[in-house]
Amino acid sequence: xxxxxxxxxxxxxxxxxxxxxxxxxxxxxxxxxxxxxxxxxxxxxxxxxxxxxxxxxxxxxxxxxxxxxxxxxxxxxxxxxxxxxxxxxxxxxxxxxxxxxxxxxxxxxxxxxxxxxxxxxxxxxxxxxxxxxxxxxxxxxxxxxxxxxxxxxxxxxxxxxxxxxxxxxxxxxxxxxxxxxxxxxxxxxxxxxxxxxxxxxxxxxxxxxxxxxxxxxxxxxxxxxxxxxxxxxxxxxxxxxxxxxxxxxxxxxxxxxxxxxxxxxxxxxxxxxxxxxxxxxxxxxxxxxxxxxxxxxxxxxxxxxxxxxxxxxxxxxxxxxxxxxxxxxxxxxxxxxxxxxxx
Ligand code: ZN
Numbered sequence: 001x002x003x004x005x006x007x008x009x010x011x012x013x014x015x016x017x018x019x020x021x022x023x024x025x026x027x028x029x030x031x032x033x034x035x036x037x038x039x040x041x042x043x044x045x046x047x048x049x050x051x052x053x054x055x056x057x058x059x060x061x062x063x064x065x066x067x068x069x070x071x072x073x074x075x076x077x078x079x080x081x082x083x084x085x086x087x088x089x090x091x092x093x094x095x096x097x098x099x100x101x102x103x104x105x106x107x108x109x110x111x112x113x114x115x116x117x118x119x120x121x122x123x124x125x126x127x128x129x130x131x132x133x134x135x136x137x138x139x140x141x142x143x144x145x146x147x148x149x150x151x152x153x154x155x156x157x158x159x160x161x162x163x164x165x166x167x168x169x170x171x172x173x174x175x176x177x178x179x180x181x182x183x184x185x186x187x188x189x190x191x192x193x194x195x196x197x198x199x200x201x202x203x204x205x206x207x208x209x210x211x212x213x214x215x216x217x218x219x220x221x222x223x224x225x226x227x228x229x230x231x232x233x234x235x236x237x238x239x240x241x242x243x244x245x246x247x248x249x250x251x252x253x254x255x256x257x258x259x260x261x262x263x264x265x266x267x268x269x270x271x272x273x274x275x276x277x278x279x280x281x282x283x284x285x286x287x288x289x290x291x292x293x294x295x296x297x298x299x300x301x302x303x304x305x306x307x308x309x310x311x312x313x314x315x316x317x318x319x320x321x322x323x324x325x326x327x328x329x330x331x332x333x334x335x336x337x338x339x340x341x342x343x
Contacts, residue, residue, distance in 0.1 A: 037163045040086040042097045043070040044283040045142050046116055046151070048293050050090055053155050053173050057166045061086070066285045069257045070096060071228040075103040083107035088162045090155060093117040096139035114158035116151040117141045123210050125226045138226045140281065143212040145181045145188070145297065152177050184294060185215075188301050192216050195308045201249045202304065203240070203266060205258035208280035218304070221249070223262055232262060244270040251275035251307040256290070257282050275307035 037058045041047040047062030054060065061082045064070040070092075083089065084107045091097050093115035104113075123138040141147040156174040160167045192200075200217060206224035213220050223232035223240055243249070244266065252267045253275040254260040267274055278300050279290040290296035 034165070037088065037159070037166075038086045039088045039090065039159075039162075040083050042089075042091045042100060043068065043281070045281075045293050045296070046090050046092060046155075048283060049116070049148070049151055049177075050155055050159075052177050052292075053152055053170055054159055054166075055169060055173055057163060057169060058159065064282065066283050066288070066291075067256055068282050069228055070281060071098075073097070073099055075099055075106075079103060080107040083109045087111040088114065088158055090114045090116055090158065092139055092142070094120070094122055094137050094139035094141060112158055112162050114154050116154050117147070118154055119150040120147045123214065125207065125210070136226055138207070138210045140208045140226065141211050142293070143209055143280075144215040145185045146215065147211060148293065149178050149181050152181070180294060184297055188216060188297070191301055191305050192218065195305065196310065199250050199308050199310065201247060202275065202308070203244060203249060203252040203263065203272065204278060204280065205253075205255040205260070205263050206280070208255065209278075223266065224258075228258065237262075237266070241266060241269050244272055253278045253303065253307075255280045256284065273307060276303045278303060 036056070037054065039050050039054065039058050039060050041050050041060055041062050043064040044062050044066050047060050050058060050060045063075065063079050063082075064073045080103060083103065086109065088111050089104070089109060091100055091113070094117045096117075117139070120141040123141070125136040125138050142151065152174050156170045159170045163170075195218075197217075201219040201221065203221045203223075205222060206228050207220070207222040207226045209218075209220040210226070212218065221240060221243065223237055224230055244252075249270075249272055251273040252263050252270075254263045254277050256277055256279045258280075264274075266272070279296045283292065283296055284290040289299045
């Protein structure tokens with residue numbers, strides 16, 4: 001039999017290794033010396049997604065911050081300055097940020113624009129939605145994690161175009177985040193499967209959960225349509241209250257971005273349960289319960305299930321059985337399997 005000899009000795013390999021180490025150090029120094037990519041995101045949920053995919057290579061400025069209502073935002077001169085210095089702008093699209101076009105023009109922004117919802121199949125507002133005129137586009141696509149996977153891919157592509165040196169980093173981070181979204185989706189499905197169909201109806205302030213409703217088969221009713229600019233009419237309110245009573249809708253929820261008084265009035269008039277706060281169009285502050293998109297979705301899920309899962313049947317009282325006397329072998333710490341093997 002012929003022996004195989006190594007043609008390269010360790011000493012011959014050493015210069016190559018040194019060269020590789022030196023090249024690696026040089027590349028690392030270049031990355032660290034580079035200033036982070038300045039990105040502007042229109043609202044807090046997108047700001048989080050950009051930070052997740054961009055990591056330390058980017059700095060993100062969010063225009064409509066935690067708890068803010070992006071439907072009715074009024075940009076400031078500071079926003080225009082931030083945008084003029086940005087190299088990438090990430091917006092939702094689907095008509096969510098009606099104020100953005102004028103801001104972009106005023107700022108003289110000349111960087112790359114990413115419309116995160118570009119690849120989403122738009123949902124039309126139900127024609128009987130209060131305030132909906134002739135099938136408005138519903139902008140709240142982020143309420144379905146499958147759509148957010150499309151957002152993340154658009155953001156990754158935009159970051160890569162603006163900063164090609166970070167391509168591998170953005171890809172790795174984007175893939176990690178897509179895996180987290182898939183886990184989130186599976187967890188939502190598993191948790192909501194515990195809710196009987198008759199209890200899968202809730203009320204919120206405005207119609208922000210249409211994509212969530214389509215993905216997870218829960219009905220959301222709201223006195224205000226897909227845009228918070230519209231106001232609930234007395235007729236809309238009366239119809240909603242009749243429906244809540246007729247269908248015994250179990251719970252009503254306030255939203256972090258909306259005035260809670262309308263929902264509180266509905267709750268008083270119907271006797272429905274106050275289910276707590278759902279985060280619809282904005283995150284909470286970092287130390288709140290919804291500081292990131294993933295935390296927001298898990299908080300909403302916990303809030304929904306806590307209000308909708310029926311209380312368990314009371315366990316009938318039983319007299320506790322006396323603890324059985326331990327068998328002699330078990331008392332000696334020898335399991336029956338071991339005993340059988342020994343025989
Ligand atoms: Zn909204």
